[in-house]
Amino acid sequence: MTTPILPGSTVGLFGGGQLGRMFAIAARKMGYRVHTFSPDSDLPANQLADVEVVASFNDLDAVRVFARNVDVITMEFENVSSKALRVAEELKPVRPASQVLRTTQHRVREKTFLRESGFPVTPFVQVRKREDLDAGVKAFGYPSVLKLASFGYDGKGQWKISMPSDVEPAFHSLGGQNSVLEKFVKFEKEISVVAARGVDGDFRAYDILENCHQHKILHTSFAPAAISEALARKAVEITRGVFEKLDVIGVMCVEFFVTKDGDLLVNELAPRPHNSGHLTFDAAVTSQFEQQLRAVCGLPLGETRLYRPAAMINILGDAWKNGTPNWPAALAHRSVKLHLYGKDEPRPGRKMGHLTATGDTPQEAMKLVTEAFESL
Numbered sequence: 351m352t353t354p355i356l357p358g359s360t361v362g363l364f365g366g367g368q369l370g371r372m373f374a375i376a377a378r379k380m381g382y383r384v385h386t387f388s389p390d391s392d393l394p395a396n397q398l399a400d401v402e403v404v405a406s407f408n409d410l411d412a413v414r415v416f417a418r419n420v421d422v423i424t425m426e427f428e429n430v431s432s433k434a435l436r437v438a439e440e441l442k443p444v445r446p447a448s449q450v451l452r453t454t455q456h457r458v459r460e461k462t463f464l465r466e467s468g469f470p471v472t473p474f475v476q477v478r479k480r481e482d483l484d485a486g487v488k489a490f491g492y493p494s495v496l497k498l499a500s501f502g503y504d505g506k507g508q509w510k511i512s513m514p515s516d517v518e519p520a521f522h523s524l525g526g527q528n529s530v531l532e533k534f535v536k537f538e539k540e541i542s543v544v545a546a547r548g549v550d551g552d553f554r555a556y557d558i559l560e561n562c563h564q565h566k567i568l569h570t571s572f573a574p575a576a577i578s579e580a581l582a583r584k585a586v587e588i589t590r591g592v593f594e595k596l597d598v599i600g601v602m603c604v605e606f607f608v609t610k611d612g613d614l615l616v617n618e619l620a621p622r623p624h625n626s627g628h629l630t631f632d633a634a635v636t637s638q639f640e641q642q643l644r645a646v647c648g649l650p651l652g653e654t655r656l657y658r659p660a661a662m663i664n665i666l667g668d669a670w671k672n673g674t675p676n677w678p679a680a681l682a683h684r685s686v687k688l689h690l691y692g693k694d695e696p697r698p699g700r701k702m703g704h705l706t707a708t709g710d711t712p713q714e715a716m717k718l719v720t721e722a723f724e725s726l
Contacts, residue, residue, distance in 0.1 A: 354648040357381030362420030368691040370395030370426035376639040445646040486531035537607035544627035572661035633660035661715035667696035679725035
């Protein structure tokens, strides 16, 4: 039996973004110290850390020093060198483990794992050279979607190939990097399952989240999603299977397409708390961030039930285009909660914060949070 890592201990966090900031809030609430390791200073999580280490993930000596000074290590984003995680694992528990990150941070490995494990996944081919792309487009037709295999997020590193004239510029944009071509899926909606698995194998999933993107960036999420109970059960069953097959300890999000014929395809895996799960911070008995802490520290997982239906909307840097947003107007909606990430420079497309709201129904929660957002 694994000895739990108790309050008063120190949790090491690879990454310093907003997910880490909310994780640090949950950790501090429960009496843990937090050390962050990231290549940049003054990031959202670093502002709340007890110790901030600024170093490259390729600086393995710095990784070793960092690991020696904490009791357990987790992560808040995927762009961590799996080699750094393997080095850290020699000294302290790393959860999720390096093998999980190695699979999920590379689209080809991730999709190959899903396909070979029998999970429903979007048809794809690996693209190393122009001939691979030409063969994939011939097989999938137009449109198809070309994505970098690594280090893409929020639509970055993705190209939609809608006609023959799109092939050459898309391939040129790769810069010779390993990529994957996916068949374009005509989906009904996008949903996600945020769940956690403890060191004892206990598995807990939150209510299914329904998501809407704008300009390839998540715009809104609400829960429970407007899907049938049977489809919700299937999504959770697939998610549990992925957790167990990968042996995930911690929080992970499985993103799905709901196809026009009512079936499911796995789109992506994110081995960390997820943007769509932010509403759990205010609306769930246990937030996804506290759940991550419980899981990686070997504590019993918390209840995932929502107190009420809830919705979330992202606030991007675009909201500052006419000056400081009107925060009092947004907060005049009494069930609305404001979360800002401590970022100084509001750039277009940059996630600066989010709003959440609860209601008697998901539709009411969406209406309230949308009205609050529009009043900014």
